[in-house]
Amino acid sequence: MDYKRVVITGIGVITSIGQNKEDFWENLIRGHSGVTRISLFDPSSFPVRIASEVKDFCWKDYFSSKEANRLDRFTQFALAAAIQAAHDANLREGGEDVGVIVSSGVGGLGTLVAQQEILSQRGSERVSPFLVPMMIVNAACAQIAIHFRAQGYSSVPVTACASSLHALGEAYQAIKRGQARLIIAGGAEAPIVPLAMAAFANMKALSFRNEEPQKASRPFDLYRDGFVMGEGAGILILESLESALERGAHIYAEILSYACSTDAYHVTAPEPSGQAVVRMIRKALKEAALSIEEIDYINAHGTSTPLNDKVETMVLKEVFRDQAYAIPVSSTKSMIGHLLGAAGAVETIATLLPLEKNIIPPTINLENPDPDCDLNYVPQKAIFKEVKCAMKLSYGFGGHNACLILRRFEG
Amino acid sequence: MQEQEILQKVKEVVAERLGVEIERVTPQARYQEDLSADSLDVVDLVMAIEDAFQIKIPDSDAGKIKTVQETVDYLKKALEDRA
Numbered sequence: 093m094d095y096k097r098v099v100i101t102g103i104g105v106i107t108s109i110g111q112n113k114e115d116f117w118e119n120l121i122r123g124h125s126g127v128t129r130i131s132l133f134d135p136s137s138f139p140v141r142i143a144s145e146v147k148d149f150c151w152k153d154y155f156s157s158k159e160a161n162r163l164d165r166f167t168q169f170a171l172a173a174a175i176q177a178a179h180d181a182n183l184r185e186g187g188e189d190v191g192v193i194v195s196s197g198v199g200g201l202g203t204l205v206a207q208q209e210i211l212s213q214r215g216s217e218r219v220s221p222f223l224v225p226m227m228i229v230n231a232a233c234a235q236i237a238i239h240f241r242a243q244g245y246s247s248v249p250v251t252a253c254a255s256s257l258h259a260l261g262e263a264y265q266a267i268k269r270g271q272a273r274l275i276i277a278g279g280a281e282a283p284i285v286p287l288a289m290a291a292f293a294n295m296k297a298l299s300f301r302n303e304e305p306q307k308a309s310r311p312f313d314l315y316r317d318g319f320v321m322g323e324g325a326g327i328l329i330l331e332s333l334e335s336a337l338e339r340g341a342h343i344y345a346e347i348l349s350y351a352c353s354t355d356a357y358h359v360t361a362p363e364p365s366g367q368a369v370v371r372m373i374r375k376a377l378k379e380a381a382l383s384i385e386e387i388d389y390i391n392a393h394g395t396s397t398p399l400n401d402k403v404e405t406m407v408l409k410e411v412f413r414d415q416a417y418a419i420p421v422s423s424t425k426s427m428i429g430h431l432l433g434a435a436g437a438v439e440t441i442a443t444l445l446p447l448e449k450n451i452i453p454p455t456i457n458l459e460n461p462d463p464d465c466d467l468n469y470v471p472q473k474a475i476f477k478e479v480k481c482a483m484k485l486s487y488g489f490g491g492h493n494a495c496l497i498l499r500r501f502e503g
Numbered sequence: 504m505q506e507q508e509i510l511q512k513v514k515e516v517v518a519e520r521l522g523v524e525i526e527r528v529t530p531q532a533r534y535q536e537d538l539s540a541d542s543l544d545v546v547d548l549v550m551a552i553e554d555a556f557q558i559k560i561p562d563s564d565a566g567k568i569k570t571v572q573e574t575v576d577y578l579k580k581a582l583e584d585r586a
Contacts, residue, residue, distance in 0.1 A: 158522020221546040 098267045099501060101341040102181025102329030103441050104173035104278075107428045108144040108322060112176060117445050120453040121474040125306035125427050127320050132284050140293040142305040143284045144322035144429030162222055163235060164200030169325035169434070170232035170280035171239060177276065178240065181329035181341055189273035191245030192237045193263045194280065194327065195255035197433030197488070199229035202285045232280050236327075245272040250433070252488030253393075254352075255279050256326060257436025261350035261494055263330045273335045278437035280325035292321060295360065297397060309430075310457035311394035311423035312401045312465040319395040322429025326437030343501040345444045348481070349379035355491030362399060362487065366407035369485070369493050373411045376495040382481060384412045387419055387497075389452050389482040391443040394423025394469075395430055400487070402464045409467070420477060422470040426456040436486040440496060446479040447500040504582055510575050512555060517571065520544070520551045530572035552578070558585065 103113050108126025110116030119126070126144045135141035146169065151160050154172040163171065174194070178184075203226040210218050225231060230248040237246055245266050249258040256279025263277035283292075292298050299318040301308035309320040336343055353372035357363035377384065392404055401423075409416045424442040431438055446452050451474050458471035484496045510530065518525040521538050534540040540548065549565045552574065558581050560568075568574050 156522050158520075161522070218550065220550075221543040225543070 093269070095268050096270060097333035098264045098330055098347045099333050099336050100328050100344045100347065100444060100498070101331055101336050102177040102183060103344065104176030104180065104327040105325070105438060105441050106146055106149070106169045106173050107324040107431070107438060108146055109428055111146065111150055113180070113441065116441070117449070120424060120427060120442055121451050123427065123454050123456045123472060123474065125309070125456060127305040127308055127429055129305060130284065130289070133286050135289070138286070138289055138293065140289055140298045140300060141302045142299070142308055142320060143289070144320055145284055146324050162226065164203045164226045164231060165282035165323070166196050166200060166280045167226070167232040167235050169282060169323070170194055170327065171235050173278065173280065173325035173327040174236045174239070174276055177327040177329050182339065183274070183329060186237070186240040186242030188243050190240065190242040191263070191266065191272040191275040192233050192242050193245070193247045193249070193259045193275055193277045194233040194236055195248050195250055195259040195433055196229050196232055196280050197250065197252045197255050198281065198283050198288065200227035200231060201288055202282055203227050205285050205287050236276055240276065242276060245275060251492035251494070252490055253430065253432050253435055254486040254488030254492045254494045255433035255436065257440065257484060257486035257494035257496060258352060258492070260328065260330070260437060260440055260496055261352060264347045264350050264496070267330055267332050274329065274331035276327060277330055278325065278327035279434040281432045281434040282323045283432055284321055284323050289321065299396060307457050309396045309426045310459070311392070311396040311426050311455050312405070312462060312469045313458045314460040314462040316396045316398060316401060318397050319425065320429035322431040324428070324431050324438060325434050326441050328437060328440065345447050345498040346501045348382065348497045348499050349376045350494070350496050351376035351379065352492070352494045354493065357491055359491070360489050362403045363491065364403065366403045366410070368491070369407045369487065370410050372493050372495050373407070376483070376497050380497045382497065384415045386481050387412070387483050388477065388479040389443070389446055390419055390421040391439050391482065391484045392421050392423045393485050393487050394425055394455065396423070396425060404485070405465045405467055416467055419468070420452045420470045420475065421467050422453055422455045424453050426454070426458070436484065436494065439486070440484045443482045443484040444498050447482060447498060450476060450478050452477055452479065506575060506579055509578050510571070513552065513571060513574050513578070516551050516555050517548065520548050528571055530570070530575065532571050533569050535569070556582065558582070
């Protein structure tokens, strides 16, 4: 079979630290935290009162008030980021060979909760007819397809916090195999609603550092105590190299490989030996035909939970052996929080921009070394380093793991 | 409630729910053809009108109402019947 080479030609991003790629990158390399006290609802009675919110979301730049009323917040983020990405890639229209793979972890949870309240207070006749089309996890994917009239391949892989990395991986594979010429891929999430904040807090998954919001997300630090909930979207335009060259599109990076695996161990805790992730990374390196010395940067899953960061470090040491200490590994969640289903795609943008800029974003708040986490996590400050190949890792509740390897495009 | 008053209130609700300029909401305007409402928009609009006028419009009646004027006529009669 004749496989296609796959490249990335457009990016769109909505996060707490930037609602376009320029602001996002600037704040990322400056080590700016987007975490604050929650403003989307009154968190006074909640154990966790901080999150990484998209403040003053500029939805009017993208759609009318009627459209906005019919889209859950996660779909608004997705569509806005998709419009940015398409503009960035100079993509004007869809077609039969254009696909959409845009995922989410929890979908339109905010809409679901609001309508449940209407049901309780006003009865069944007052439940919105828009609840179902707004809530479904594939709403973002569908709305993007409708907006661009993209009538080709579509899919919505839902794997919790690995969702959008699986989305990018599936898009890469579909284009590689010739099932689509171009795919709009990524993820979106808007989970900062009281119900979810209570549930995640009760799982003890979140940081309780309410008094110091900007210090709360501290991956690999000895005093990390959980992740900080984030929201937003990351959308990328993936296409075959031929398509990109024919269109004269700017090429950010080439995707060299994708691999995934499953812990099959526990629905929330990582498998303690990390063997499924070890196998996955080795598979990805093999498919990319790269040696361990050729990876210049790893954007870690790095959630800032005690267990994730420890197991992730162990895994990297097993795969990369002594070389593990030489590779900068950073967690941009330290600044943007954890965007759940959108994390993989937003962080892939943070992984590919270093290929162009030769600057690696830091892991902020890494102040107290943890003996179990002893790699070079680019603490506190961005560094200059030539980056030719970079790796992105994501793991989701359910034990789903994904890995993507990117390379600077050099013809 | 006078017809003019009903019309004005209907216009406001329709413009808000369907996201159209109020000038486009003329008495002759048809919801689906002229104001681009889809079937879900119509259900949502009926709910909004029920809320605005504090009345209940049975599905069998709602299905027959296609234009702004038909809405006004229906509301005028329903409000009179109630009074």
